[in-house]
Amino acid sequence: MSTNDHGDLASGPVCPVPISRYPAVLLAHGGGGKLTQHLIQSMFQPQFSNPALNALHDGATLSLAGARLAFTTDAHVVSPIVFPGGDIGMLAVNGTVNDLAMCGAQPLYLAAALIIEEGLPMERLWEIVRSMSAAAAAAGVQIVTGDTKVVERGKGDGIFITTTGIGLIPPGVSMRPDALTPGDRILLSGRIAEHGVAILSVREGLEFGTTIKSDTAPLHRLAQAILRAAPSVRVMRDPTRGGIASALNELAQSSKVGIVLREDRIPMAAEVHGACELLGLDPLYVANEGKLLAIVPADEAAQALVAMRADPLGLEAVEIGEVTSEHAGIVTMQTGIGGTRVIDMLTGEQLPRIC
Amino acid sequence: MSTNDHGDLASGPVCPVPISRYPAVLLAHGGGGKLTQHLIQSMFQPQFSNPALNALHDGATLSLAGARLAFTTDAHVVSPIVFPGGDIGMLAVNGTVNDLAMCGAQPLYLAAALIIEEGLPMERLWEIVRSMSAAAAAAGVQIVTGDTKVVERGKGDGIFITTTGIGLIPPGVSMRPDALTPGDRILLSGRIAEHGVAILSVREGLEFGTTIKSDTAPLHRLAQAILRAAPSVRVMRDPTRGGIASALNELAQSSKVGIVLREDRIPMAAEVHGACELLGLDPLYVANEGKLLAIVPADEAAQALVAMRADPLGLEAVEIGEVTSEHAGIVTMQTGIGGTRVIDMLTGEQLPRIC
Numbered sequence: 001m002s003t004n005d006h007g008d009l010a011s012g013p014v015c016p017v018p019i020s021r022y023p024a025v026l027l028a029h030g031g032g033g034k035l036t037q038h039l040i041q042s043m044f045q046p047q048f049s050n051p052a053l054n055a056l057h058d059g060a061t062l063s064l065a066g067a068r069l070a071f072t073t074d075a076h077v078v079s080p081i082v083f084p085g086g087d088i089g090m091l092a093v094n095g096t097v098n099d100l101a102m103c104g105a106q107p108l109y110l111a112a113a114l115i116i117e118e119g120l121p122m123e124r125l126w127e128i129v130r131s132m133s134a135a136a137a138a139a140g141v142q143i144v145t146g147d148t149k150v151v152e153r154g155k156g157d158g159i160f161i162t163t164t165g166i167g168l169i170p171p172g173v174s175m176r177p178d179a180l181t182p183g184d185r186i187l188l189s190g191r192i193a194e195h196g197v198a199i200l201s202v203r204e205g206l207e208f209g210t211t212i213k214s215d216t217a218p219l220h221r222l223a224q225a226i227l228r229a230a231p232s233v234r235v236m237r238d239p240t241r242g243g244i245a246s247a248l249n250e251l252a253q254s255s256k257v258g259i260v261l262r263e264d265r266i267p268m269a270a271e272v273h274g275a276c277e278l279l280g281l282d283p284l285y286v287a288n289e290g291k292l293l294a295i296v297p298a299d300e301a302a303q304a305l306v307a308m309r310a311d312p313l314g315l316e317a318v319e320i321g322e323v324t325s326e327h328a329g330i331v332t333m334q335t336g337i338g339g340t341r342v343i344d345m346l347t348g349e350q351l352p353r354i355c
Numbered sequence: 356m357s358t359n360d361h362g363d364l365a366s367g368p369v370c371p372v373p374i375s376r377y378p379a380v381l382l383a384h385g386g387g388g389k390l391t392q393h394l395i396q397s398m399f400q401p402q403f404s405n406p407a408l409n410a411l412h413d414g415a416t417l418s419l420a421g422a423r424l425a426f427t428t429d430a431h432v433v434s435p436i437v438f439p440g441g442d443i444g445m446l447a448v449n450g451t452v453n454d455l456a457m458c459g460a461q462p463l464y465l466a467a468a469l470i471i472e473e474g475l476p477m478e479r480l481w482e483i484v485r486s487m488s489a490a491a492a493a494a495g496v497q498i499v500t501g502d503t504k505v506v507e508r509g510k511g512d513g514i515f516i517t518t519t520g521i522g523l524i525p526p527g528v529s530m531r532p533d534a535l536t537p538g539d540r541i542l543l544s545g546r547i548a549e550h551g552v553a554i555l556s557v558r559e560g561l562e563f564g565t566t567i568k569s570d571t572a573p574l575h576r577l578a579q580a581i582l583r584a585a586p587s588v589r590v591m592r593d594p595t596r597g598g599i600a601s602a603l604n605e606l607a608q609s610s611k612v613g614i615v616l617r618e619d620r621i622p623m624a625a626e627v628h629g630a631c632e633l634l635g636l637d638p639l640y641v642a643n644e645g646k647l648l649a650i651v652p653a654d655e656a657a658q659a660l661v662a663m664r665a666d667p668l669g670l671e672a673v674e675i676g677e678v679t680s681e682h683a684g685i686v687t688m689q690t691g692i693g694g695t696r697v698i699d700m701l702t703g704e705q706l707p708r709i710c
Binding site (some may be wrong): 002012013015016017019022023024025026027028029030031036039040043044047050059060062064065066067069071072073074075076077079084089108109111112113114115116117118119120121122123124125129130132133136142143144145146147149151152155156157158162164165169312351353 | 366368370371372374377378381382383384385386390391395398399402403405412414415417419420421422424426427428429430431434439463464466467468469470471472473474475476477478480481484486487488491497498499500501502503504505506509510511512515517519521523551652707708
């Protein structure tokens, strides 16, 4: 078959997403919720099936030349491109550093591909480039290759940045999203929902007395500290798009276990809580960019928490719940008033273009 | 310094691109010509300075765990997203495979990040995903990780695909853009300008009797054949954006040598020649997506050509010129009528969004 020939593609297998229901891609297909999951599981995974992809990690784990590498990519389309606490350049670097960190890897090298809309002020590009450079230096990674494309006005939106990273996974590290075991503890590194609320506040022009800043930060040092303190850690996740609710739902489904959260334990800034009420958002579904979830066996939970609290990015780390054998695949929360509610995957999109 | 704090960025160093002349990013900054080169050299390289980036290859060469890896990224924004001979999915896979191949690497793993405009027909997405899958299988690479984002209508253009690749560089391979030596021969694997003309024909709704197809194809097997036949090969390039003229200008500048081309030796399909005349394009500057340039020492040129012609993608390989000590940094061409003309870097943009 010539590679220039579409050949049987035109008459190939039927689209696995029901066209009658979803004739076109919706914003929600990129939101990190149920529709994103469906698109990935029904369309992408069967086509690109291979062991590395099927691990369903934040990135792929590759064996190469006797070493284990983590390899991960993220397209950043956040709007606005500059926001309280950061900008798209910093977010693009930290986001990929964090995906590598969640694979247990030491982040080493990044590639950056820029898609710029014609008319982006040159000073703004310069600011973003310096921000990427500063974030890379802070995280101790090198941006070693890149690409720049420019599209016409109205065919892009300022700038999109795709960052792809390579990291080295130390020997002995083994984390899997399907490894959760009843009795495991759910640890969270700090206050939730700050990134999403910071972005939305700017978009909506809201003021909350004090400016709520994005929590964007590189989590690899915190992750490595957890791995040292709790070597049996099952898995780590940085709860970005879809918040801690989506991340925990994915893990509960992968491991076929239940997860019970304690509402009163989940840390949140008062102004973030207020902003979420005003905006009608459930903070459990709002994106974080500098927090991680670690699921650890009960007997390593205390030492993991000590290690987390010793890191500047984990000062407020807490245990927020545990893994159960009941209600497999479902996340529930014991509320402050003594009830229990199901924390489902979102079908739609709460906040488009949050990262 | 807190990573959440812009701090001194706002009052930082002056933008290295003169704002009075270029207050905003132009389409030409992404065209692969002089303005792209200036943006990279003045803004990106000083900020991201590191040995791997500074090698100015199509990708970075990394030492990791005792192995040498090639690492390369490309944002694909081609318009239209389906064109004669291929589509954006096939192009995205082949483009990154080719960048790895030009580093002398065996391509192994790809990451794919999709930025979809809301409203893209689901069937179109499905077609593109199958096309990526088929191209990956044809090239023998695995797509191991990915990301999907969706932006609002009017904030994107159908779909953009950033592919990033990892390849393994066999021991002994050493190619550098600054290694060209007077007397070296310039070899070209086949007919030029087919991809760019195919894209533009569709955009402009032109007909040339026969349909001109993109030459998109994976070049790694051809590249490896050249490396085996001509182990001293100085460097290889796939002349995409900016065509063979831009690729050779970059090499002449990096190596501080002259390059003399022979117009009558440069292979081109008659209909491509006709289309270029009609469209007012110089085919030397028009993008290829399945051709390579190999610069080899004179005493290995014959054996390299034999090897190239034994590959299905190099049947029409020819020597099109040589490296000289005169006119360092400049590419000239001996024309069919006996004259000589300078083949300069383009300042502007011939064909935006060609890849």
